[in-house]
Amino acid sequence: MNLHSPWSFLPCAALGVVLALSEPAVLAAAAPVPAKAAAKPAPPKPVAAAARPAPQEAVTLPVSTPETHIVVVPAPAPAVAVPTPVPPKGAAAAAPAPAKETAAAAPVAPKTVPLPAKTVAGPRLLSVEVLQGYDTKKRKRIQDALKLIFQGDASYAKAHAAAGQPLSDNVVGPITLSFITRFWFYYNMVPAPNVSDDSVAALLHFADRLAAHKEWRPDVLSVEFGQWIDKQADRATLYPIRLRLDEVKLPPVLVRYHAVVRPQLVNEGDKVGHAYWYGLTEDDLKTITSKREFSAATVKALKALVEPDTVIAHTDFEEEVQAVLAGTGQKTAPLLPLLKEHAVTTDHGIGVTDDTLAAIADRPVLPVPLATLLQKMVGMQYPHQQLFARALQDRLSAGIGSCQPIVPPTRRAPPPSGRMSDDDMKTLIAAVSSGQNADPALGARLQTLRDANFCAPADPDLAIDGALSSENPGNSELNTIGDLYKRYSYLFEQVGRKTPVYDPSAPITLASTLCGCSDDQKTKVFRFLPFWHGGAAQQIDFSLVSRVNYYGVTFDNSGELIMANGGGRVSELFGGQQDRQLDFVTAARRHRVKVDWVIGRSAWGPWSTLGTKEREQRFARLSDNIWRFLDARMTDFPSRARPWQSFGTAPVPVRGDGVTLYFDGYPRDAESVAQFDAFVVRLRKVLDEHDFDLNIMMRRAELNHGIYQYDKLADMLRPKEALAPRSLSERSLQFFQREQMRKLPYFLVLFDEPTGHNKQLLRREIESANSAMDQLRLLNRIVPVINFDGESWQQLEEDLIYFNQNFGGVGFWPGRTFSATAPPKRAVAGVMHCNVSKSVDDCIQDFFRDPPGQASSTDSTVSKLVCEYRWPLRFTLDLLILVLVLLAITYARSCQARTLLRKHYLAPLAVALLAILVLVALLLFDPYLAPLTDGYLIPAVLVLCLIGMYFYFRAKFKERNERP
Numbered sequence: 001m002n003l004h005s006p007w008s009f010l011p012c013a014a015l016g017v018v019l020a021l022s023e024p025a026v027l028a029a030a031a032p033v034p035a036k037a038a039a040k041p042a043p044p045k046p047v048a049a050a051a052r053p054a055p056q057e058a059v060t061l062p063v064s065t066p067e068t069h070i071v072v073v074p075a076p077a078p079a080v081a082v083p084t085p086v087p088p089k090g091a092a093a094a095a096p097a098p099a100k101e102t103a104a105a106a107p108v109a110p111k112t113v114p115l116p117a118k119t120v121a122g123p124r125l126l127s128v129e130v131l132q133g134y135d136t137k138k139r140k141r142i143q144d145a146l147k148l149i150f151q152g153d154a155s156y157a158k159a160h161a162a163a164g165q166p167l168s169d170n171v172v173g174p175i176t177l178s179f180i181t182r183f184w185f186y187y188n189m190v191p192a193p194n195v196s197d198d199s200v201a202a203l204l205h206f207a208d209r210l211a212a213h214k215e216w217r218p219d220v221l222s223v224e225f226g227q228w229i230d231k232q233a234d235r236a237t238l239y240p241i242r243l244r245l246d247e248v249k250l251p252p253v254l255v256r257y258h259a260v261v262r263p264q265l266v267n268e269g270d271k272v273g274h275a276y277w278y279g280l281t282e283d284d285l286k287t288i289t290s291k292r293e294f295s296a297a298t299v300k301a302l303k304a305l306v307e308p309d310t311v312i313a314h315t316d317f318e319e320e321v322q323a324v325l326a327g328t329g330q331k332t333a334p335l336l337p338l339l340k341e342h343a344v345t346t347d348h349g350i351g352v353t354d355d356t357l358a359a360i361a362d363r364p365v366l367p368v369p370l371a372t373l374l375q376k377m378v379g380m381q382y383p384h385q386q387l388f389a390r391a392l393q394d395r396l397s398a399g400i401g402s403c404q405p406i407v408p409p410t411r412r413a414p415p416p417s418g419r420m421s422d423d424d425m426k427t428l429i430a431a432v433s434s435g436q437n438a439d440p441a442l443g444a445r446l447q448t449l450r451d452a453n454f455c456a457p458a459d460p461d462l463a464i465d466g467a468l469s470s471e472n473p474g475n476s477e478l479n480t481i482g483d484l485y486k487r488y489s490y491l492f493e494q495v496g497r498k499t500p501v502y503d504p505s506a507p508i509t510l511a512s513t514l515c516g517c518s519d520d521q522k523t524k525v526f527r528f529l530p531f532w533h534g535g536a537a538q539q540i541d542f543s544l545v546s547r548v549n550y551y552g553v554t555f556d557n558s559g560e561l562i563m564a565n566g567g568g569r570v571s572e573l574f575g576g577q578q579d580r581q582l583d584f585v586t587a588a589r590r591h592r593v594k595v596d597w598v599i600g601r602s603a604w605g606p607w608s609t610l611g612t613k614e615r616e617q618r619f620a621r622l623s624d625n626i627w628r629f630l631d632a633r634m635t636d637f638p639s640r641a642r643p644w645q646s647f648g649t650a651p652v653p654v655r656g657d658g659v660t661l662y663f664d665g666y667p668r669d670a671e672s673v674a675q676f677d678a679f680v681v682r683l684r685k686v687l688d689e690h691d692f693d694l695n696i697m698m699r700r701a702e703l704n705h706g707i708y709q710y711d712k713l714a715d716m717l718r719p720k721e722a723l724a725p726r727s728l729s730e731r732s733l734q735f736f737q738r739e740q741m742r743k744l745p746y747f748l749v750l751f752d753e754p755t756g757h758n759k760q761l762l763r764r765e766i767e768s769a770n771s772a773m774d775q776l777r778l779l780n781r782i783v784p785v786i787n788f789d790g791e792s793w794q795q796l797e798e799d800l801i802y803f804n805q806n807f808g809g810v811g812f813w814p815g816r817t818f819s820a821t822a823p824p825k826r827a828v829a830g831v832m833h834c835n836v837s838k839s840v841d842d843c844i845q846d847f848f849r850d851p852p853g854q855a856s857s858t859d860s861t862v863s864k865l866v867c868e869y870r871w872p873l874r875f876t877l878d879l880l881i882l883v884l885v886l887l888a889i890t891y892a893r894s895c896q897a898r899t900l901l902r903k904h905y906l907a908p909l910a911v912a913l914l915a916i917l918v919l920v921a922l923l924l925f926d927p928y929l930a931p932l933t934d935g936y937l938i939p940a941v942l943v944l945c946l947i948g949m950y951f952y953f954r955a956k957f958k959e960r961n962e963r964p
Contacts, residue, residue, distance in 0.1 A: 130197075139172050142200060145207030146179050149221065186226070187243050202243060209245035214709060218668050219254055220245065228257055251670075258669045267665040269497075270603040275552055275564035277381045277498050277530070278388035284495040285378055291365040291491070293436050298330045299361045302339075306357065311349030334436050335360070366488055367431035369424035373399040376418065379816045380789060381498075381530075383551075384602075384664060384699055387752050387787070388496055393485045394753035400425070400449055400481070425450055432487070439487070445480045500532035502567035507580050508550065510587040511537040517592040517867035517927055518542055521849060524809035526748060526783060528598075529584065531564070533814060542591030544844045546809070548584070549660055549748075551598045557606050559621030561599070561629055570629055574655065579635045585655060586638055590868055592927055596695060597655075599626060600662035608667055612675075619679040627686045630656045645875040658693030660748065668706030676707045680716070688743055697748040697785070700758060704765065714774035717744050717781055748783045748811050755786055755799050763806055785811030793835035793843075800847040810848060812840070866925035873918055874926075880915035884908070916944075 134142070146167060150156035159175050160167045166175040184199040187206065210217060219225050220242055229238045241249045270276070304324045305312070312320050321339065322332050342359040344351040364371070377395060382388040401419035420428070425446075433443035508529050524546035529538075531552030552564045561570045574581045585595050607615065633652040634640070642650050666676065680694075687694050696716075698708045719740060751758055766778050784803055788796055803810045831852050834843040846852050866873060887908050890897040901908055920941075922929050 134172070141204055142172060142180070143167055143169075143176060145203050146176065146183070148207050148210060149183060149203075150179060188239065206243060206245060209247070213245065213247070214711075215670055215673065216245065216250065216254070218705070219257065220250075225257060254670060258671060267602040267604070270665075272601075272603045272606055273554055273556060273562055273564060273566075274499060274603070275531075275554065275600065276602075277383060277500065277532070278385050278496045279381045279498065280374065280378050280492070280496065282378055285371065285374065287495055288366050288491045289364055289368075289371045292361065293363045293365050294330070294335070294360055295328075296361075298325065298328050298335075299357055301325055301328050301330075302335075302352065302357055302360065305339075305352040306354060307351075311344070311346055311351040313349045317350050334434075334438060337434055338363070363435060366491055367428050369399075369420050369428045370396070370488070372424070373418065373420060376789070376791065380787065381813075381815060382787060383530075383750065383813065385493075385496065386699065386701060387750060388492070389485070389489070390752035391787070392492060393481050396484055397481050397754075400446060432484070437487070439483075442480070442483055442487070446484065449480055499565060500530075502531055502552065502563055502565045503534065504567070504573070504578055504581065506535035507582075508534045508584040509537040510540050510548075510584045512540055512542055512587075512591070514861065514864045514868070515541045515591070516543045516864040518545055519927070521546065523804050523807070523848065524746070524783065525844060525848065526746075526785070526809060526811035528785075528811065528813050530814065531567075541841045542588065542593050544841050544849075545591075545593050547594045547596055547657075548588050549596045549598050549811075550584070551600065553597055553599050554601050555599065555622055555625075557610065557618065559618040559625060561622075561625050564600075575632075575635050582634060582636065582655060585634065585653075586636060589653060592867065594657035594693070595655075596658045596660050596693070597630070598660045598662050598697065600664065600697075602664040604665055604667055608672070612671065615672075615675055616678070619675060620682065623679060623683040623686055626659055626683065627690055627692065630654060630659060630687075630692050631690055642871070645871050647875075647878055656692070658695060659687070660695040660697050662697040663707065664699060664702070666707055673707050673712075677712065684716075684745075693742070693745070695746040695748060697750065699750045700752050700762065703749065703762070704769065710766065710769045710774070710778065713747055714770055714778055717774075717777040744777075744781060746781050746783050746808060747778075748785050750785045750813070751787075755784070756795055759784060759799060759802050759806075779806060780808045782807050783809040783811050785813055787813045787815045788840065789815055793838060794833075796840070796843055797834040797847055800843055804848050810844075862921065863925040866921045867927060870922065870926045870928075873922060877915060877918045877922060880911055880918065883911055884915060887911070 146156070147160075156167070156179065159179070162175070166173055167179070180199060180203060183203055183206075188199075188202070210220070225242075229235050229242065232238055238253060241253055301324045302321075305320060317340075318332065318336060321336060325332060325335070338360055339352060339356060340350060342356040344353060344356075373395060374392070377391065380391065382391060395418065398418045399420045429443040429446055432438075432446065433440040508531065510529075525544060526547050526549060527540070527545050528549045528551050531550070552567070553561055553570060554564050555561050562568065563570055563573060567573065588595050607618075610618065632655050634655060639653045642652055661680075663676070666672065680696075684694050696708075696713075702708050704710050749762070762782070762784075763779070766782075767775055770778060784799075784807055786796075786799060800810060828837075828842065831846045832842070834847075837843065837846070887901065891901050
C-alpha cells in the first residue's frame with residue numbers, strides 16, 4: 001500500500017471504524033456461556049499430529065474494555081479448548097500451535113469465573129471508547145503529535161480539513177484512531193495485530209523527540225529512508241532505533257544512509273555556472289496556443305467519415321469511428337462526444353461534415369479563456385520556477401473569481417480584477433470536461449468555486465511548499481486550482497525557463513535626475529539588478545533605495561567565482577577595458593546607496609558528489625575569493641581620483657559594500673548543513689574584518705528547512721560578546737550600537753503569490769516557532785522580496801504598510817525589463833493611494849517612509865546638489881582653505897603682499913565668504929558631516945564670527961595706534 005497516497009488514510013480509517021463497531025461482538029463472544037447452551041456442546045474435532053496439549057493454568061484474554069476480563073478454567077480432562085491470540089507478523093513460526101480437543105475426550109463446557117485481583121492483564125487494545133477515555137490534555141497531545149508527524153501529508157491534509165475538524169477538535173474518534181494505526185504499522189517493524197496503549201506511548205515519544213531534533217525530520221519521515229532500512233540486513237535493529245529516535249544510535253544510522261542515498265536535489269535540471277529566469281513571452285504564448293488537442297493524422301483519418309448527404313446509423317457510429325482510427329493510436333472515447341456535438345444528427349443517423357472536422361482540428365490544448373487570462377503575465381520574470389508556478393496559479397484563482405466576499409476589492413469583479421466572464425467560464429468548464437483527458441469532476445468543482453459565496457480560509461499549517469494558491473483560500477480552492485494548473489503545467493514548463501546570455505558590451509547602467517541621496521530609514525528598500533537587464537539606462541530614484549543587488553555571479557565546484565552563462569571568471573572581468581561594467585557602482589555610491597553582489601547557485605548535484613574534505617576546502621576557497629572580489633579597487637577615473645580629491649584622506653573605492661548568498665536548493669542533509677554553517681561563520685569573520693556586509697536570500701518555500709531553519713537564522717542575529725568601552729560618550733555609544741546592528745545580516749525572502757496571505761503566514765510561523773527575543777530579531781531583519789506586476793496597486797499598498805510595520809524592509813525584483821516599460825513616474829509630495837498615483841516610487845515614499853509622503857522633490861535643490869556632488873565640494877573647500885592659509889602666511893611675512901592684499905581686500909574676502917558658504921552647505925547637507933554638527937553648528941558659527949571680529953578690530957586698533 002502506498003502510505004503517501006492522498007487516499008492512503010481510508011483503509012486505516014476503515015480499520016478504526018471496524019475496531020469500534022466490533023467491540024460489542026468481542027464482548028459477546030467472551031461473555032460466560034449460559035447453562036442451557038453449555039449442555040449442548042459441539043462435537044469434538046480430532047487433534048492434529050503436531051498439536052500440543054494446552055497448559056493447565058488459566059489464560060487471560062485481553063478485550064477492549066478494561067473493566068471486564070474472562071478467565072477460562074479448564075476441566076480435569078487432558079485437553080481443553082483454549083483460544084489463542086493471533087501472533088504478530090513475522091513471529092508465526094515461533095508461536096505454538098493452538099491446542100484442540102482430543103477425539104477421546106468428552107466435550108466439557110468451560111466454566112467461567114471472575115478474574116482474580118492478582119492476575120495481570122495484557123496491553124489494553126485501543127478503540128474509540130478507550131481513546132475518548134483519556135483526559136483532555138492527553139487527547140490534545142495525541143492530535144498535536146499526529147499533526148507534527150503527518151504535516152505536509154496529502155491524506156492528513158484532506159482528513160484535517162473535513163467537516164468538524166476531526167484531527168484538531170481534542171475529541172478523538174475513528175479518524176484519529178486510523179492515523180495512530182497508520183503510524184504504528186509504518187514505523188514498527190513487526191506491528192501487532194491490534195493497536196494498544198503502547199502504540200500511543202510510542203507515538204508521543206516519537207513526536208517529542210522529533211520536535212527536539214527538527215534536523216532529523218526530512219530523513220526519518222521520508223519514504224526513501226524507510227525503503228533504505230527495508231534493504232538492510234540489520235533492519236530488525238534499525239526499525240526500533242528509528243521508532244525511538246535514539247539520540248545516540250540514530251546519528252550513525254543517518255551517516256550510513258547519506259553515504260548511500262544522495263540528498264534530494266530541488267533543482268535537478270539546473271547546470272553549474274548558469275542562471276535562469278522563468279516567465280512567458282509573446283512568442284511563448286503563441287507557441288502554447290498553437291498546440292492542438294488532436295493531431296493532424298487523427299483529423300486526416302476522420303476525413304473518411306465525411307460523405308455528402310450520407311449519415312451513419314446511430315448503432316454503427318462508434319464502430320465506424322473505431323475503424324478509421326485503428327492506425328492512428330487515438331482513443332475513440334474522447335472523440336465520440338465531440339463528433340456527436342459538431343456533427344449533423346438526424347433520426348436516421350449521424351453525418352460528419354467538413355465543419356465537424358474543422359471544429360475538431362481547431363480545438364486548442366490550452367483553452368482560449370486561460371490563454372486570454374494569462375496574457376497579462378507576458379513579460380513578467382521570476383528567478384525560480386516555483387515562483388512562476390505560484391504566480392500562474394494565483395492568476396487562475398483570480399480569473400475563476402472564487403471566494404469573492406473575502407477577496408480584496410481590487411481583485412473582485414468587475415474588471416480590472418481579471419475575473420473571467422460567465423461565457424468564458426462555461427467555455428473553460430466545457431474544455432476541461434471533454435476531449436483528451438476529460439475530467440468532468442474537475443469541471444464541476446470549478447463551477448462550484450465560481451458559484452461559492454464564501455470560502456473558509458485554509459489552515460496555514462497545511463500549506464504545501466510554503467504557500468497557498470489564493471487570498472485566504474479554502475482547501476477546496478487550493479486543491480481545485482492546483483489540479484487545474486497541473487492539467488496544463490507541462491505546457492508552461494516546456495517554454496518557461498530562459499537562459500539569458502551574458503553580454504559584456506551591455507553593462508548595467510543607472511540614470512537619475514537630480515534626486516538627492518538615500519537617507520537612513522529604519523526599514524530598508526532593496527532593488528535587484530539582473531545582468532540581463534543591461535544595455536538601456538534604467539531610471540531610478542536613489543533617494544528611495546537603500547541597497548542595490550547585482551544578480552549574476554555564481555561559483556564552480558572549485559570555489560572560483562564566475563559570471564553566469566559563460567561570462568568567465570570575475571577576476572578577469574570588471575577591470576581595464578571593461579571598467580564600464582562597474583559604472584552602476586559609481587552611480588549608486590554617488591547617491592549614498594550601497595552595492596551588494598548576489599552569489600547564487602542552484603545546481604548542487606556535482607557538489608554533492610564531492611567528499612567531505614573537498615567540500616570544506618572549496619568553501620574555504622570560496623570565502624577567500626568573495627572578500628578579495630569585494631576588496632578589489634575600482635579602476636574608473638572618478639574612483640582613481642578619490643585620493644586626490646580628499647588630499648589622501650580617502651582611498652580608492654572598492655567594488656562592493658557586501659554580498660548576498662543565494663544557495664537555492666542547497667542539500668538538507670545534516671553534514672551539508674553543518675558545512676554551510678561553518679562556511680558562514682568563517683565568511684562573516686572575514687567580511688567583518690574588512691567592513692563588508694553579509695545578507696542571505698532564500699525562497700519563501702525554503703524557510704525553516706535545511707540551512708534556513710529558524711533557529712539557525714536566529715543564531716546569526718544573536719549579538720556577540722562585544723562590550724563597548726566605558727569611556728564612550730552617549731553619542732559614541734549610540735554609534736557603536738548602530739555599528740553592531742549594521743553587521744547583522746538581512747534575510748531576503750523571495751515571496752510567492754499571493755503576497756497578501758503569505759506575509760501573514762510568515763509572521764505566524766515566526767511567532768509560533770521562536771522565543772520572544774528571537775521573534776523580534778528575525779522580524780527586524782527579514783526583508784520580503786516581491787515581484788510587482790504593475791497592476792495590483794491596492795495590494796502593493798497593503799503589502800508596503802504591513803512590511804513597514806512588521807519586517808525589516810522590502811525588496812523589489814524587476815518583474816519586467818526596463819526597456820519594455822515606460823520610464824517610472826517621479827514621486828511627488830503628499831500622500832495618495834497607490835491606485836491613484838500608479839507609481840512604485842510614490843507608493844514607497846507614501847507608505848514606507850517616515851514621515852510619509854516626504855519626497856525628494858520637496859527637498860531643496862541645494863541639498864540635492866550638495867549630497868550628489870559632495871566629493872567635488874569637499875575638494876573645493878580644501879582648496880579654498882589652503883588658499884586662505886597661504887594668503888594669511890603671506891600677509892604676515894611680506895610687507896608688499898600686505899599692501900597688495902589691503903588694496904584688493906575684496907578678493908581674499910570673497911574667497912573666505914565662498915569657503916564659509918561651502919562649509920555651511922556641507923555641514924548642513926553632506927550626509928556624513930551633518931550628523932557631526934548636530935547641535936553644534938550655530939555655536940560654531942558664532943565662535944568663528946567672534947574670532948573674526950577679534951582679529952578685525954585688533955588690526956584696526958593696531959593701525960590706529962601706529963598713526964603719528
